[in-house]
Amino acid sequence: MKALSTSQRATTKPAPDGADLPEHIPTHVAIIMDGNGRWAKQRGLPRIAGHRAGTENLREILRACVEFGIKILTIYAFSTENWGRPESEVKGLMRILEDVIDRELKELDKEGVQLRHIGDLTAISADLQRKVSNAIEQTKNNDRLILNVAFNYGGRAEIVHAIREIVKEGYEPEAIDEALVSRYMYTGTQPDPDLIVRTSGELRTSNFLIWQGAYAEYYFAPVFWPDFNKEELRRALVHFNERDRRFGLAE
Numbered sequence: 001m002k003a004l005s006t007s008q009r010a011t012t013k014p015a016p017d018g019a020d021l022p023e024h025i026p027t028h029v030a031i032i033m034d035g036n037g038r039w040a041k042q043r044g045l046p047r048i049a050g051h052r053a054g055t056e057n058l059r060e061i062l063r064a065c066v067e068f069g070i071k072i073l074t075i076y077a078f079s080t081e082n083w084g085r086p087e088s089e090v091k092g093l094m095r096i097l098e099d100v101i102d103r104e105l106k107e108l109d110k111e112g113v114q115l116r117h118i119g120d121l122t123a124i125s126a127d128l129q130r131k132v133s134n135a136i137e138q139t140k141n142n143d144r145l146i147l148n149v150a151f152n153y154g155g156r157a158e159i160v161h162a163i164r165e166i167v168k169e170g171y172e173p174e175a176i177d178e179a180l181v182s183r184y185m186y187t188g189t190q191p192d193p194d195l196i197v198r199t200s201g202e203l204r205t206s207n208f209l210i211w212q213g214a215y216a217e218y219y220f221a222p223v224f225w226p227d228f229n230k231e232e233l234r235r236a237l238v239h240f241n242e243r244d245r246r247f248g249l250a251e
C-alpha cells in the first residue's frame with residue numbers, strides 16, 4: 001500500500017467522551033443495518049427479536065452520530081425486496097416501525113433529529129403512512145441530525161420513480177443532466193453519502209443508494225447490526241479517514 005501524504009494521514013482529536021476521534025468526519029453516513037436475523041438465531045431467538053434488538057441499538061448510534069458531528073444519517077430499514085420474506089416477519093417489521101414512532105418520536109424531536117423518509121410509503125397501511133407523515137412534519141425544523149429512514153426503499157425503484165417524475169414534468173432531453181436527476185432522487189438536495197457502512201460481513205449493496213453512492217467509501221463491519229455500537233462506528237470513521245478519496249483525479 002502506498003504511503004499516505006501528511007494531508008491524507010489520519011489524524012486524531014479527542015472526542016467529547018475522551019477517546020480519539022478522527023479529524024475528518026463525514027457529513028453523510030449511510031448504514032445497511034444487516035444481520036438481525038443471524039444475531040437472533042445465534043441466541044435461539046425468533047428473527048423478530050433480532051429486529052427489535054436492532055431497533056434498540058439505533059438509539060446509541062443516533063447519539064454517537066450527533067456527538068461525532070455527523071450531519072446526515074441514512075438507515076436502510078426495509079427494502080423493496082424484503083416484501084418477499086414470510087408474512088409474519090413483514091408484519092413484525094411494520095409493527096416495529098409503528099412502535100418506534102409511538103415510543104421514540106418525542107425523544108428524537110427533543111434531541112434535534114429531523115426525520116425523513118426515503119422510499120415508497122404508498123404500500124404501507126394508511127394509518128402508518130399518517131404516523132410517518134406526522135413525525136416528518138413535527139420534526140421538520142430540527143437541524144442537529146437529519147435521519148433518512150429508507151423504508152420500502154430500493155435504489156432501482158428510486159431511479160424509475162425519478163425518471164417518471166422527470167418525464168411527467170416534460171423536460172427536454174438536453175435539459176436532463178446529473179444534477180437534475182439527483183434532485184429527483186428521494187434524497188433531493190442532500191449531499192451524497194460519504195461513507196456507506198454495512199454490518200454483518202456481507203459484501204454487497206443490496207440495492208441501496210445506487211445513484212447517490214457512486215463515490216461513497218464503503219466500510220464493511222464484521223458484527224451483526226444489534227452489536228454495532230459507538231466503538232464500531234468510531235472504527236468505521238477511522239477507516240474512512242485512511243481512505244484516499246480521488247473522485248477520478250490523478251493525485
Ligand code: IPE
Binds near residue numbers: 034035038078082
Ligand atoms: C437486516 O437484518 C434487517 C432487515 C433486512 C429488515 P436481516 O433480517 O437481513 O438479518 P440476516 O441478514 O438475515 O441475518
Ligand code: IPE
Binds near residue numbers: 035076078081
Ligand atoms: C438489505 O439487507 C436490506 C436492509 C438492511 C433493510 P438484506 O438482508 O435484505 O439483503 P440481502 O438479502 O442479504 O442482499
Ligand code: MG
Binds near residue numbers: 034035036
Ligand atoms: Mg440480511
